[in-house]
Amino acid sequence: MSIKEKVVQGALCQCQFGTTPDTLKVLTQQRYYINDLNGSEKLAATHKDIGATFEKNTFGSCKKQNNKPCTAIVTEWSGYYEKEKYSPPDGYILVEDSKATCPIGGKDCIIILKTGQIGEPSQKNIKNSDNELQSHVNPVIDMKNYSQEAYKSIF
Incomplete structure (x- = not known):
């Protein structure tokens, strides 16, 4: 399958x-x-x-x-x-x-x-994400300098 x-x-x-x-x-x-x-x-x-x-x-x-x-x-x-x-x-x-x-x-x-499935990002997803790939997907946020406090303010 x-x-x-x-x-x-x-x-x-x-x-x-x-x-x-x-x-x-x-x-x-x-x-x-x-x-x-x-x-x-x-x-x-x-x-x-x-x-x-x-x-x-x-x-x-x-x-x-x-x-x-x-x-x-x-x-x-x-x-x-x-x-x-x-x-x-x-x-x-x-x-x-x-x-x-x-x-x-x-x-x-x-x-x-x-299917009804929708991606829901979590803190673990953000922490484990590839910084270079994320810079292409979301160029507004610099993932290298992205802090947990910034994540909490978004979600």
Whole structure:
């Protein structure tokens, strides 16, 4: 497996027959967090997250239903990573190219546009960063003379 991002609560999904994306909600567990500095927001999504598992539970108008409003229901996920399992709910982790099936749209009609992961810099990240690379990425701050007090004032 090449390196793929894991999917977390807040991932942006889209049905190929819908007109708008919707945000994934993790309803099957409240224990495992990924890419969350404080471990309180980004729950890991698994293949057990089925049913009405989106914020609005709609992808807008459904082309399969003559543009009637969509009611987003996931019956199964495919393309999940079978080497990483969270118990409970005994679910395998979803990754960026996982796809969901809807009873109306059919197999793999729902894709993940964004995994929901967002980089959150911490003091350790700043301390361990490469000064020369950081000078190219952020030329405003001189990392060689960057102090912990300056970091605290930013964050």
